[in-house]
Amino acid sequence: MAKTAAPVYDPQAIEPKWRAAWKRAGLFKVSEDAGKPKFYNLVMFPYPSGPLHMGHFRNYVIGDAFARYKLMRGYNVLNPFGWDAFGLPAENAAIKSGIPPRVSTEENIRISKHELDLMGVMYAWDREVTTCNPDYYRWTQWLFLKLLERGLAYKKLASVNWCPKDNTVLANEQIVNGVCWRCGTKPTKKDLDQWFFKITAYADRLLDDLDRLDRWPERVRVMQANWIGRSHGADLEFPLAERPDRITAFTTRPDTVYGATFMVLAPEHPLVAALTTDKQRAEVTAYIEKTRMETEIDRLSTEHEKTGVFTGGYAINPFTNERVPIWIADYVLATYGSGAIMGVPGNDERDLEFAKKFGLPVREIVSTTPQPTGAVTATVLGLEQGYAVNSGPYSGLRSREAFDRIITDAENRRIGRRTTTYRLRDWLISRQRYWGVPIPVVYCPEHGIVPVPEADLPVLLPPDVEFRSDGQNPLLYAKEFVNTTCPRCGKTARRETDTMDTFVDSSWYFLRYSSAQDDHEPFSTEKANYWMPVDQYTGGIEHAILHLLYSRFVTKVLHDAGMVAADEPFTSLFTQGMILRFGRVMSKSAGNGVTPDEMVEKYGADTGRVYELFIGPPELDAEWNDRGVDGVARFLHRVWRLVVGEEDNGPSTGTPVSSAGLLRKLHETIDKVSRDVEAFHFNTAMAALMELSNAMQDYIQAGGRRDETWDGVARDLARLLAPFAPHLAEELWQRMGQEGLVAMTPWPTVDPGLLRRETVTIVVQVDGKLRDRLEMASGISEAEARDQALKSPNVRRALDSKEPARAIFVPDRLINLVSR
């Protein structure tokens, strides 16, 4: 049989053409349009670190596919991109190579942009945002001034985490597993005068509003809730036995105060020096010295055995009036609560361990019954579990009741109050580095800290600075930069040389996209209110706390300032898993990356895209498999041959498919793919498309012709493929003689009438066990189904001539005959 010389699928030949066509058509060029539902689709913008690999692309492919899908569904889709372009790697590279950060950053952006384009990932590039450009960071400085104005930015001397490798301080959130999130170095402590954002002022709202984020992954919400770590309890005051001072101890269990047989202060507590007796002084001083040398990790390790020293001082337990010894120990943190605790070994594991080690008295003050059991167990009883015992007038009360009454009594006696504490600390934003946003303040000998007036922004980062190999901030030596005048009095003043944490840059970029080219304001409230909140945000789980918490905070601040109506930035969050290869995360340093250039050269961009969607559930890590890529390439080649290929595909051996059956398969596929994409189940959506193409192949091979039905199915297949394999879809669309871009045609709709079947397979069970499958008319009644089922030899054998006592009937699915 003569075969038509049909063209072969040649991705490299067709792909560039369609990218140019999308650009000409302005695929994602949008403006505010009240006539259409808006959809703000966002992927986390990257730090431009150079060439991308297919591991990075999982995020972009998902985002691009989703944006294209929403576009076809008729939404006004905002789909922007940008660069989180300030940061240490560029500066460290400058120290090594002498290439200025701006130069290497711009080069990296150029490369990354080319690769995104190569993969057919399209954005509203007219809204591109680059955080290291003055037209962006000017507004980051504006944001700083806004926080300053609202009393949410302040400077204080603090013992901060210092990364000796990166030569800068770290926020609490930026210490991951006890080491620097960036370089893995153990941080040390330093006392420095630093800028903070008062995120703790928003702790309650950041915690409570998590409940509204019902389209966020549960684990991210849990992580944020734990991070904020709100505890309800009381501050109780313990007067010192020998001095007029008092020690405030925060406790979540004021109901156990009758068991407070000692007190423990953090070694850094201000009263330690005063209450240490001469006899104990040497020992106490030595202990303080020792803890000072310890790193945070050593100190916080659970394995760490309890240590501590008696100060020689005593306090009075205000409820028992007993003298209780005051110790210092490193398990009490100066930075949490009041830096002092009441030691209740009777209902606290840590205190019990401490008491055992140092022979301090242990008293039973919580029991499972209203009466003491006479024994102290290591089990801690929760507030809702026990009764207060051996607790004076409170004995016999439920713990919760005792909790409330003791607080009330403490308040009346003015020795305590109900309090809430948080694990969350204020956000330390100062960085002693060059490649970041200069903090826009000036130090005047007369006026102290003076903010740079808004009109004078941006405070420009000087381009020509000397990068020193000792890692010192080059701004310290940039005389032109440092030496300035006071905006208030005009006298000689010194400019702040710290720059901002790059997480400040990324805490508001999603607002800037709404007004990326605006040079009068950071963003237009009107435009931001049209687009915000982000409807779908997609990115890596590594930002579960840092970036997402900061962004929520900044959004709430700007909401309070009346600048944006949204008070949560991201309605729906999706965190995709990482791509592994040879068992390790794909990365430049591991040398296991597959580059987009390799992919495009060998298979074409569409194969790479579909493979990344098909590789597995997008929220889970997935192992890259070169054979799997081959399988996807086969699928796309098959689609090509079906639509563009020769009439005759071989002998009629396939499973027969009727044209009604083919149409039904099409509509089942439309239904499945639509629902899967909405739910981010891209892997099963790809599987459904493969099934459709398999059915189409069966149809042709069983003698089906390329008739009108076929053409309709092929057209819809092109539309269904358009978000995922966009180049191939366009080429097929054009070759089928269709006008315009398939990317801009409507998504196919399901015709429920075509989903209906004439007959259905009814599963016949006897006593719950599968005995037969019978084709029956759809919508068959229970009685008829039962009659037919009873005719089945398999069923009769299983029933063993018994009459079924009853039947369970699930229409169009199953009949279960129960013989008992």
Added chain:
RNA sequence: GCGGGCGUAGCCGAACUGGUAUAGGCGCAUGCCUUAGGAGCAUGUGGGGCAACCCGUGGAGGUUCGAGUCCUCUCGCCCGCACCA
């Protein structure tokens, strides 16, 4: 330790509210076509059994006509937090 999640073919993984377990892909086997093929196409592919059937979703119980799905216990793995009073 606390919190979140997960255990399904040789491998990656499907299975909406309990209702045909294993869709789709990889791999493998056989065949077709090829000078050739890490190409293409077709068929098959959980285990046992000649068969009727039996067994099978980490393990053990339970609820139910019916459990991968719900409940209890248990084992293993991953992630987060980790002396936060």
